[in-house]
Amino acid sequence: MEEEAVDFQVEEEADPRRVMEDLMSQSFASHDGPLWRARLVRGAAGEDCPLEEVRASFPHTSHLILGNHHGIADGTSNVRTYNLLLKILNDVIAGRPIDDQEQLGEMVSDDEFRAMVSAKLIELEEDPENLQRLVEEKKRVKKSVPLLLQCYPSLEGTEMKTEVLFEELDEDTTRRFFQRCKKEGVSVGSAFTALVNGATIDLAKKAGRTDDTFTLNESHALDVRRFLSGDASKHLGLHITVLHHAVEAPAAWRESFWAYARTLHRSLHAKLSEDGHLLESCIIEASQTPSAADKATSAFPPPFEDSVCTNMRNLDVLCPDVVGEHVQATRILRGASNHNLAHFFHTFRGRFLYSCCFSAHILPGDTAKALVRSIFDNLRSFL
Known part of the structure; x- marks a missing residue:
């Protein structure tokens, strides 16, 4: 892409499942990009955290919905990317330096x-x-x-x-x-x-x-x-x-x-x-x-x-x-x-x-x- 485009939105108190379904129903601009999008759904304090030992130290729950075109990634790629995102997020909050030149994966x-x-x-x-x-x-x-x-x-x-x-x-x-x-x-x-x-x-x-x-x-x-x-x-x-x-x-x-x-x-x-x-x-x-x-067709068999x-x-x-x-x-x-x-x-x-x-x-x-x-x-x- 000549100019980087980011499709990211924050939604307050939405139903994460509905947001996920909405992302699944949206097409991607295949020729222009981006081929991924993200939505952050903020939750209430103490909401929906399934691990009691975590809930005490991390009382605020949010939901991050990541969607991408299946032509560029599979489940393994997505999960590895999510792990790297969390690592970087923790480093940013902690004030640790981020090396922008480091390649974290191989396409x-x-x-x-x-x-x-x-x-x-x-x-x-x-x-x-x-x-x-x-x-x-x-x-x-x-x-x-x-x-x-x-x-x-x-x-x-x-x-x-x-x-x-x-x-x-x-x-x-x-x-x-x-x-x-x-x-x-x-x-x-x-x-x-x-x-x-x-x-x-x-x-x-x-x-x-x-x-x-x-x-x-x-x-x-x-x-x-x-x-x-x-x-x-x-x-x-x-x-x-x-x-x-x-x-x-x-x-x-x-x-x-x-x-x-x-x-x-x-x-x-x-x-x-x-x-x-x-x-x-x-x-x-x-x-x-x-x-x-x-033959190209948009109809699903x-x-x-x-x-x-x-x-x-x-x-x-x-x-x-x-x-x-x-x-x-x-x-x-x-x-x-x-x-x-x-x-x-x-x-x-x-x-x-x-x-x-x-x-x-x-x-x-x-x-x-x-x-x-x-x-x-x-x-x-x-x-």
């Missing part, structure tokens, strides 16, 4: 990952019949209608706008959930995905579905940095890919939940070990035609996934500087402008934090709320 292209995809595609092209089978299979999956949308269609004319639902577990419940997952031999991400699927099945049964089994399509966001050579921990930018997955679930899933969660866990990790993170990109490239690649899951695990690893002497972060929630149904979850400062992003023009708000309520009611019942 890196996805060239290495694209090369991995190209190498995998060359390998797949050695068996054209199998590659064509994979392409046709993906076409069939993308024509499927998510189970909840079959059972709970949204009303015509509903506004196309992302809405957000939040939930969190306290430290004790978080610890017990993680311990139970470890005891049962499943990852937290697999167990939570199984809970999402189970709640989806229950809502379908409530709507009258009588199937004995259900196969639900999942999309899992993956951090590409874990597959790159060398130290990619400081890579900023967009470095994610998607792993699609589906496994059969019994209608009576609750009676054998942990067995179902183990089946899902094994299947998901087997797909990952078989280069599933590369396969999706390869199929997209193999499916492209010159006309399709050149109807969703085919029953769920999109993005699990960033323990954010404390990416945020070592949030416990400052002048400013502390007590809660971090993530989300993205979304036209299907996406589940964002991670832990931060010992608590499991969750956001559900959806658009009511796709899924009715009451249905989304019932789904989230069912997920967490079931989670607590399995502890």
Whole structure:
């Protein structure tokens, strides 16, 4: 940018969730910038601080909502940036000097990952019949209608706008959930995905579905940095890919939940070990035609996934500087402008934090709320 533009506003006593939803509904000036914006929502003394030991020394709570174009950053970039912002803020308040010349991160292209995809595609092209089978299979999956949308269609004319639902577990419940997952031999991400699927099945049964089994399509966001050579921990930018997955679930899933969660866990990790993170990109490239690649459209295709899951695990690893002497972060929630149904979850400062992003023009708000309520009611019942 020839002239730096900052899109920052302070709002008094606003609802942070509504501010977040408003930011998600606003487009970015892609050619001119800026490709990020921020809103500071001032809170009242003692408001909403979940940590009692912090509340005594830090009685004033505010909410910082940071939004950016997804083309320039992913969740890891955003969380690292937030950590650096807090570090600088504490240094400024403390009067410590700031070195403006120090580079705090590296904007890196996805060239290495694209090369991995190209190498995998060359390998797949050695068996054209199998590659064509994979392409046709993906076409069939993308024509499927998510189970909840079959059972709970949204009303015509509903506004196309992302809405957000939040939930969190306290430290004790978080610890017990993680311990139970470890005891049962499943990852937290697999167990939570199984809970999402189970709640989806229950809502379908409530709507009258009588199937004995259900196969639900999942999309899992993956951090590409874990597959790159060398130290990619400081890579900023967009470095994610998607792993699609589906496994059969019994209608009576609750009676054998942990067995179902183990089946899902094994299947998901087997797909990952078989280069599933590369396969999706390869199929997209193999499916492209010159006309399709050149055609630009603003219309969103109807969703085919029953769920999109993005699990960033323990954010404390990416945020070592949030416990400052002048400013502390007590809660971090993530989300993205979304036209299907996406589940964002991670832990931060010992608590499991969750956001559900959806658009009511796709899924009715009451249905989304019932789904989230069912997920967490079931989670607590399995502890």
